[in-house]
Each structure stands twice: as structure tokens, then as C-alpha cells.
Amino acid sequence: MILTVTLNTALDITYRVPALVPHASHRVEEVTERPGGKGLNVARVLAALGHETVVTGFVGGPSGEVLRALLAGLAPVDELVPIRGATRRTIAVADAATGDTTQLNEPGPVVSSTEWDAFLTAYGRLLDGAEAVALCGSLPPGLPVGAYAQLVRQARTAKVPVLLDTSGEALRRGIAARPDLVKPNADELAQLTGSREPLRAARDARRRGAHTVVASLGAEGLLAASPDGLWQAAPPAAVRGNPTGAGDSAVAGLLSGLVEGLDWPGRLTRAVALSAATVLAPAAGEFDREAYAKMLGSVRVSEHAH
Amino acid sequence: MILTVTLNTALDITYRVPALVPHASHRVEEVTERPGGKGLNVARVLAALGHETVVTGFVGGPSGEVLRALLAGLAPVDELVPIRGATRRTIAVADAATGDTTQLNEPGPVVSSTEWDAFLTAYGRLLDGAEAVALCGSLPPGLPVGAYAQLVRQARTAKVPVLLDTSGEALRRGIAARPDLVKPNADELAQLTGSREPLRAARDARRRGAHTVVASLGAEGLLAASPDGLWQAAPPAAVRGNPTGAGDSAVAGLLSGLVEGLDWPGRLTRAVALSAATVLAPAAGEFDREAYAKMLGSVRVSEHAH
Numbered sequence: 001m002i003l004t005v006t007l008n009t010a011l012d013i014t015y016r017v018p019a020l021v022p023h024a025s026h027r028v029e030e031v032t033e034r035p036g037g038k039g040l041n042v043a044r045v046l047a048a049l050g051h052e053t054v055v056t057g058f059v060g061g062p063s064g065e066v067l068r069a070l071l072a073g074l075a076p077v078d079e080l081v082p083i084r085g086a087t088r089r090t091i092a093v094a095d096a097a098t099g100d101t102t103q104l105n106e107p108g109p110v111v112s113s114t115e116w117d118a119f120l121t122a123y124g125r126l127l128d129g130a131e132a133v134a135l136c137g138s139l140p141p142g143l144p145v146g147a148y149a150q151l152v153r154q155a156r157t158a159k160v161p162v163l164l165d166t167s168g169e170a171l172r173r174g175i176a177a178r179p180d181l182v183k184p185n186a187d188e189l190a191q192l193t194g195s196r197e198p199l200r201a202a203r204d205a206r207r208r209g210a211h212t213v214v215a216s217l218g219a220e221g222l223l224a225a226s227p228d229g230l231w232q233a234a235p236p237a238a239v240r241g242n243p244t245g246a247g248d249s250a251v252a253g254l255l256s257g258l259v260e261g262l263d264w265p266g267r268l269t270r271a272v273a274l275s276a277a278t279v280l281a282p283a284a285g286e287f288d289r290e291a292y293a294k295m296l297g298s299v300r301v302s303e304h305a306h
Numbered sequence: 307m308i309l310t311v312t313l314n315t316a317l318d319i320t321y322r323v324p325a326l327v328p329h330a331s332h333r334v335e336e337v338t339e340r341p342g343g344k345g346l347n348v349a350r351v352l353a354a355l356g357h358e359t360v361v362t363g364f365v366g367g368p369s370g371e372v373l374r375a376l377l378a379g380l381a382p383v384d385e386l387v388p389i390r391g392a393t394r395r396t397i398a399v400a401d402a403a404t405g406d407t408t409q410l411n412e413p414g415p416v417v418s419s420t421e422w423d424a425f426l427t428a429y430g431r432l433l434d435g436a437e438a439v440a441l442c443g444s445l446p447p448g449l450p451v452g453a454y455a456q457l458v459r460q461a462r463t464a465k466v467p468v469l470l471d472t473s474g475e476a477l478r479r480g481i482a483a484r485p486d487l488v489k490p491n492a493d494e495l496a497q498l499t500g501s502r503e504p505l506r507a508a509r510d511a512r513r514r515g516a517h518t519v520v521a522s523l524g525a526e527g528l529l530a531a532s533p534d535g536l537w538q539a540a541p542p543a544a545v546r547g548n549p550t551g552a553g554d555s556a557v558a559g560l561l562s563g564l565v566e567g568l569d570w571p572g573r574l575t576r577a578v579a580l581s582a583a584t585v586l587a588p589a590a591g592e593f594d595r596e597a598y599a600k601m602l603g604s605v606r607v608s609e610h611a612h
Contacts, residue, residue, distance in 0.1 A: 015410055015412075017410070020328045020329075020408070021328075021408075022326045022327075022328065022401075022406070022408050023326075023401075023406045023407065023408055024408065024409070025408075025409035025411065026408075026409060026410050026411065027411055027413065028410055028411060028412045028413065029413075031412050031413075062368040062369070062371060062372050063368070065368055066368050091397065091410075093410065095328075095329075100328070100329045101329065102326070102327075102328050102329055102330065102331075102332075103330070103331040103332060104321055104323065104332050104334055104397075104399065105331065105332065105333055105334060106321075106334045106337055107333065107334065107335075107337075
């Protein structure tokens with residue numbers, strides 16, 4: 001089983017409007033809701049790849065109930081921990097004509113220390129049966145900034161490979177606890193290291209504690225800096241579409257490849273192919289299976305000199 | 307008791323953001339929720355004026371549960387009828403700097419014919435104890451376009467004075483059932499009658515079936531065309547602020563004045579004062595009690611020649 005952790009789950013709401021005009025009134029033409037938060041997205045892709053997946057994190061309030069009801073219809077197993085506060089909503093306002101979206105993200109519920117303790121107990125129990133764990137996304141208000149560091153240490157003690165995908169101070173603190181893998185994008189990596197030169201920044205991130213760093217560089221694909229070497233993997237040509245969820249699909253590719261014992265070129269190929277197939281899918285966060293299968297054969301992986 | 311009907315109730319959500327930028331991502335700084343829909347707003351103002359008020363209409367789904375929980379803390383009595391569909395949400399995105407808002411309104415739940423029948427039974431029972439009834443706002447999907455006409459006829463049969471505040475085809479059909487009072491704004495009146503000349507349009511609306519027409523003309527106040535005469539009432543000077551809810555406050559003023567037996571100049575004075583005090587209040591839809599008391603003494607009412 002692969003475990004994904006989403007401490008700040010979200011009810012993702014999409015509103016279709018003809019075009020968003022500031023300070024005007026809009027009649028929403030279509031409303032769709034889906035369970036959201038990076039770890040939940042990763043789990044859906046993992047499940048689509050045939051992996052048994054379990055999701056945990058926090059859920060609460062009326063929006064949390066809706067999230068759980070929607071999740072019940074999907075493959076990942078719901079092991080979310082109930083809290084008093086309400087799960088945040090995110091609203092994506094999609095212009096019907098262009099497909100451009102305007103994003104409004106609520107901050108998330110305040111999590112109490114009692115609720116955090118309850119989570120740590122549940123997490124420990126779930127690690128027992130896990131082949132790998134992904135820690136994904138932002139921290140909700142109220143959690144200690146070192147929350148991810150604590151979860152990384154607990155996974156390492158349980159000998160479960162742990163991937164951390166977050167940003168800012170949560171990443172800085174989490175990386176120091178020596179996760180097996182971090183997957184920052186170019187901005188997150190620059191914020192962490194102060195360098196916009198990917199190779200230099202990835203090496204710096206390794207020195208800060210990450211065993212392996214896989215940086216997602218948009219159209220240029222992925223750059224992996226591991227103890228075994230340096231690789232770059234990219235799609236044969238730039239893909240155009242909706243990049244929402246592409247990073248989460250890359251995480252699912254890396255994690256499934258790890259569990260299946262693929263080597264680094266194999267993992268990176270899968271991650272890039274999934275990522276590109278997500279950009280190409282019409283629905284945000286879904287991946288196009290046919291494009292994925294086709295892309296697997298055409299991703300270019302090159303090894304860098306050390 | 308005064309009854310207000312809101313067939314398309316709403317959970318009104320306000321998001322404060324620094325400034326709304328199309329196609330950008332925004333972290334919402336503050337989230338507030340309140341029970342919404344015109345009839346609920348009218349009932350709150352009526353209750354603040356000391357009137358026993360009952361609200362009915364439809365409520366359902368997770369957003370409906372939140373609405374009912376919030377309503378439980380307020381004065382109006384909740385006699386909403388449960389439905390299978392979910393109460394719509396409205397999102398007001400307020401720019402922190404300027405206070406300008408961008409409005410996103412969900413269309414509302416589909417109401418089945420069985421649910422409509424259940425409402426008609428409940429409505430009949432509530433009319434028994436009502437001194438007056440206000441029918442407010444848009445129709446949710448699934449209801450017959452003649453729904454308001456049916457409710458107007460039922461009120462007239464029960465000899466309960468009935469005010470209709472809606473727009474478009476629902477107004478056109480409702481007005482033909484001869485309500486005691488309609489309160490269109492200038493746009494709604496022009497849409498109904500084809501005329502932008504308020505006096506001519508109000509007279510036309512009376513010919514279409516309304517016993518009395520009170521048109522709200524923004525800064526110019528209210529114009530009443532009744533069997534007893536024609537009046538115009540306006541604040542002493544234009545008021546600046548947030549006009550959200552000003553029309554609903556005017557309805558509450560007219561309805562409370564009717565129940566208390568005020569004459570037309572008295573009712574119009576109250577409606578204009580409440581409306582202006584709503585524009586002046588810092589929170590959308592609330593009215594400033596001090597401004598209201600002061601304004602009551604300074605509203606100018608003039609009688610037109612027939």
C-alpha cells in the first residue's frame with residue numbers, strides 16, 4: 001500500500017462563467033466539486049496506475065463531509081482524521097471561452113494540538129502497512145512549522161521511504177529531517193536555495209538533507225540529483241494544455257516507480273510521461289491514458305556527468 | 307406575524323482578497339458566511355424593527371445545513387421546506403483596498419414537483435397566521451415560471467396582503483395574478499414595461515395587475531403609484547456606500563408600514579430611510595440604526611398630481 005498525507009485537504013470547486021470581469025456580477029453556468037489537496041490528487045493517479053493507496057490528513061466541517069462523500073466513490077481508501085474546523089474550499093473560476101482560470105484559495109482550518117496528536121497516532125499505525133509515503137502540500141494554520149520534519153523522522157524510523165512535496169518554511173524544515181526524496185518546482189527550489197540555476201540548486205538541496213532531489217522544470221521536464229547520479233528527463237516536445245495537477249502526477253510516477261523497483265531513468269520516464277499526459281487531459285488533474293502510453297516510449301532521459 | 311418567501315435561498319459567502327486579478331491565484335484572507343436570499347434579508351430587517359417574522363422557501367444539501375445553522379442564531383423563525391438538491395452558494399469577492407466586490411452566483415437546486423407540492427401545503431398553513439407576505443427573488447430551476455402567480459392567488463384567497471419582489475418572466479407572470487404591491491427597480495420596471503420613464507412605466511405595471519407599484523430609483527428614492535395617489539420619496543441628499551440589500555430594506559419598510567397601518571407617505575418615508583441606512587452601514591445588508599432614526603426626520607415626500 002502507498003500512503004499519501006494531505007494535512008490541508010480541500011474541497012475543489014470549479015465555476016464555469018462566460019468570462020470573469022472584476023467588480024461585475026456573474027451567473028455561474030456550471031458547478032463541479034471534487035476532493036482536493038495535493039496528496040489526494042497523487043493518490044488518485046497512483047490508484048489509476050493499479051496501486052493500493054490510502055489517504056490520510058485532516059477533514060472537518062460541512063465541506064469536509066462533502067469531500068468524504070465524493071472520496072467514497074473513488075479508489076483511494078479514506079483514512080482522514082476528523083477535526084473540529086472546516087476543510088478549506090478552493091474555487092477555480094474558469095472562463096468558458098479561453099479556459100483560463102482564476103483561483104481563490106481559503107486558508108484552511110486551525111488544527112489544535114490534540115488533533116495533531118491524534119493524527120500522529122493514526123499516521124504511525126498507517127506507516128506499518130505502507131511501502132512508501134508522500135507528504136504533500138501546505139500546512140493548515142495551527143500546526144507547528146516543523147510538522148513535516150516530525151512526519152519524515154517517523155517514516156524513517158519505520159523504514160518507509162518518504163517523499164516530501166511542499167514549499168517555503170515547511171520544506172526548509174522538512175528537508176533537514178532527511179527525506180528520501182523532495183520534488184520542488186523551479187520556484188520552490190529557488191526559494192529554498194537562493195539559486196535559479198537548477199543543477200546548482202538541486203545539489204544545494206541535497207546538502208540540506210534530501211537523499212534525492214527531483215526538480216520539476218516545467219516544459220524542460222525533470223532533473224534528478226541522487227546519490228547514484230544526475231539525470232534529466234523531458235518530453236519529446238513541449239506539451240500545451242492545463243498544467244493543474246502535473247506536479248502531483250509526477251509525484252505519483254516517482255512513488256510508483258520506487259515501489260515497483262524501477263531504476264532512476266525508469267522512474268523519471270514514468271513521471272514525465274504522466275505529467276505530460278495530465279497537461280494534455282481536458283479535465284484538470286486527470287491524465288490522458290492514451291497519451292501516457294504513447295509518451296512512455298518517447299521521453300528522452302540523459303545522464304549528466306557528476 | 308409577517309411571512310417572507312425565498313424560493314431560491316442562498317448561503318452568502320464573502321471572500322476578502324487584497325485585489326481580484328483575473329487568471330491569477332489568490333489566497334483568501336477572510337471568509338464569512340451568512341444566510342442569504344432576498345426574503346431572508348427582508349426578514350432580518352423586519353425582525354430588527356420588532357416584527358415577529360417567519361421565513362419559508364427551500365433549503366437542502368450541505369450548504370443548506372450551514373444556512374439553517376446560521377439562521378438558528380437569528381430572530382426570524384425557520385419554516386424552510388427541505389429538498390433533495392443543495393441550496394446555492396453566492397460568493398462575493400471583496401477587494402480589501404477598495405471594497406469593490408465581484409459576485410459569483412450559483413444557479414440553485416432543481417426543485418421537483420413533489421417538493422413544490424410540499425411547499426404549497428406548508429405555505430397555505432403559514433398564510434393562516436400571517437398579517438402580510440413578501441415573495442422575494444429568483445425562481446430556482448425546475449419550478450413553473452408561473453410559481454409566483456400561484457402564490458399570489460393563494461395569498462389573495464387567504465386575504466393576506468402580498469408583496470412581490472422579483473424580475474423578468476417571474477415578475478411578468480406574477481403581476482398578472484394581481485398582487486397588492488410590487489417593488490421593481492428601474493431596470494426591472496423597464497424590462498417589464500419597455501419604458502424607462504418611471505411614472506409611465508409604473509402606471510403600465512399597475513395596468514398589468516399590481517394594485518400598487520413602488521419603483522426603487524436608486525439615489526432618487528422611491529416612486530409609488532397606488533389607487534390613492536402618486537408619491538415620490540427621496541433622501542435629503544445622495545448617500546454613498548454599499549447598495550447591497552438596500553432594496554430588501556425598502557421591502558421591509560413597506561411591509562412593516564402596511565402591517566402597522568401607516569399611510570403611503572409614512573410607509574415610503576420608512577422604506578427610504580431604511581434603504582439609505584443600509585447603504586450607509588459598513589457591513590453589506592445590515593442597516594445603521596442611528597442613521598435610520600436620523601433619516602426618518604429628513605426624507606422628503608411629495609405628492610404628484612394624478
